[in-house]
Amino acid sequence: MTITVTINGTSKRLAIEPGERLFELLRREGYMGVKTGCGTGDCGACAVLLNGRAVNSCIVFAAKADGGEVTTVEGLERDGRLHPVQEAFLDEGGIQCGYCTPGMVIGAVDLLSRNPEPTEDEIRQGLSGNLCRCTGYVKQVRAVQQAAAAMKGGGNDG
């Protein structure tokens, strides 16, 4: 079948296979920022925004994106400027190997769009589906706090 989907602001008509997952479609289309760590929705590395909400694209059918909007980590920059969440991850040391980073950043963008001033507990709750084996999460929580502060100050609202 064929679907129409807007990916990072560009509308595309794409042929998909029956049963194809959104994760597979995005990788096939060259959005390599979408990672995989499990294929079963347990780790969050494949998270993308589907109609503004973070989903694990490895357990979402590509067909579900028909008529919708998808944002991957590649689509967060505006006018050559990184999203405040991306800046904060760089500043706070929230990145080690960087493999969970795209999903973690997408999760944080989603969280802050729903809750611009989250408490530490709300950040932990909101990103509990994103696994990271490198950082111990301390600096990632701090990065989300810094991003929230920066966005409140009128930064890039993603």
Next chain:
Amino acid sequence: MAERPEFAIVGKGERKVDGRALVTGKPVFVADLRLPETLHVKILGSPKAHARIRSIDVSAAEAMDGVACILTHENTPPTRHTTAGQGFPEPSPYDARMFEDKVRFVGDRVAAVAAETEAIAEAALAAIRVDYEELEPVLSIDDALREGAPVIHDEPDSTGIYDASRNIVADVDIDVGDVEAGFDGSDAVVEVVCETQYAQHTPIETHVVLSYLDSEDRLILRTSTQVPFHVRRIVAQTLGIPIRDIRVIKPRVGGGFGTKQEVLLEDIVGLVTLRTGRPALISLTRKEEFTSARTRHPMRVRVKLGAGEDGVLRAIEMEAISNTGAYGAHGLTVLANTGSKTLPLYNKAPNAHFFGQAVYTTLPVPGAYRGYGATQGYFPLETAMDELAERLGIDPIELRRLNHIRLDETSPIFEKLGEGREGVEQTVKSCELERCLQVGAERIGWAEKRGKKHRDGSWVPGVGMSIMMQGSGIPLIDMAAATLKMNEDGSFNLLIGATDIGTGSDTILAQIAAEVLAVPLDKMLVTSSDTDFTPFDVGAYASSTTYVSGMAVQRAAEKIRDQIFEVAASALGVASSELSLANESVVGPDGKSLSLADVCQRAMYESDQFQIAATASCVPTESPPPFLANFAEVAVDTETGRIKVLHYVAAVDCGVAINPVLAEGQMEGAIVNGIGYALTEEMLISSRGRVRNPSLFDYKIPGMLDIPKLEVILVESYEPTGPMGAKSVGEIGINGPIPTIANAVYDAVGVRLRETPFTPERVLRAIRDGSTA
């Protein structure tokens, strides 16, 4: 102690040099590179724990449309080798073949299929018919060591096995003084036996390799590895091709923690590419990662301590039995490290005995895992110290103070026990363990909280502590090299074999070079881990990179600085000894100066032309230990047995932190991994040897909701033998949580935990039984 100089770039929490690419999702990992005509490779794993292959029929699979190549023991090189990516000659036995007519664990390689798509490859695997002659499985240490146990490696051509007929891979036995006399002369003796579980690294990126031929038909392996140069050597050995015909490229790696110190898949895709001429990609599923990649060595370790009334240790004995699974990769060295990275910590004991064995079983294969045996050793050692403190009526911190190694001191263990062979004598030249203890105790509130049982309903809080050391590289074995070359805009290419697997080593090594050359970090262009273009480095393991590779970088930078001074001296008409570097310029007497760009312009185009470039190597002659004091506050639910870690404090002496943000990150990540290892992570294995929970849903690693308030405090010292005063801290943090939490649980509810992970079931059983579990 040596004084710490003023630094401009070292000591700053600079952003990672690869950070922007990672945070924007650039295609920088192995599988992000797509090449036309790529074949997809899948491996058929053994369904049996122990069997001989009577016959294997691939004809139906081979006949399928889209199948390009099938590999089995019948058509692949039989060379015995080790998959352990260690220096040559490897201290692990040559007991593995690419494929063999015998399988030794569930998930062991039986065949590989390369096909046009993954789906075709999977269908072809299902069409392979294998006739197994089942052999008796060996599913525990005791099973392996019993009289008449099945011999797991009965083949005649394996080498380097201590006693194959008894399933013993390695045997270590070292003595200092006379422990029996030491125990006889002790006022208090405690003895504990602890067991650790099968646990896995679980990097979020599984093992993945892409292979292809370049225009000269050389084999390119783009692989997620910690050891690119060892991959090149071991693949050449396994496939029987010259080293010069292989190039290994390590792009960004999605986490390693030891599991990628293994040459696990490169031989298979490499051979597919050589046979078909086509690119080949293999990427393990999470399930395959659990069943067929590497794990930590499960161990049973007994520790016996004897001390006088004064609290000073008279004798330490440690006996370790390690389960090294179906193959002996890292078997000897992990076992040796269980003693060599723990016992020197308590050098006040004049008598010490370490002995142990690593044994084969028909279970998943352990390998290198952050902590590398020390993690398993510190569990009994530090819980025994806690018991000894109680027995003697001495505060646990005070007991450590009475016994731990100090500045300018040595331990005979350093020399007696090394990386699978004799070690190297050394004295401690930097040690801030005392300050770590003091700062950590204050931060956790030790004096107020220890021994106070404030019950809150069914929850009871407690505090515990432990101390530890690790090392910085493997002395007289590890080697790292670095090349620097200068460009005419005053920038530098830093070419390093060192292998950044997310640790940030590209960044800290650039900081070291930038510090020596007094340039901003963005003038240092880092290329790492490409066997064609970067000099040799053993890779990312044994906490070696900061200390060993860092020193190679510092030396290369100093050499290139001398070349810059020579050019500037001739240009400025002054002696090079009068010159110094500042703000990207060479500064001479009387305010004379020349920019670095002008220096390189001159050397490249104008006068006495040459390329300003230098290579330097480092082979460390010692392995300065980082030191760590851990403190934890926990609460134990006496009704359910659940442990909550409320607050964890780790005060670490890492020498000078080249990049404090990255050094803290190493500690935080290691501690959280250690908390998972202590509380929830366990590979469950069936009575037929099958991993029962091969998913991230059923194998529980910590998420954001599972971490306590976690404070890492860098208590910096200055290590005079290290680059810029640094030591390495990649591993040490992971050793802390098990003994620290166990001791805190004892403070809370008075039971000793002896078996990891400390699941609610085990804790509740311990509480009900009254003492140990």
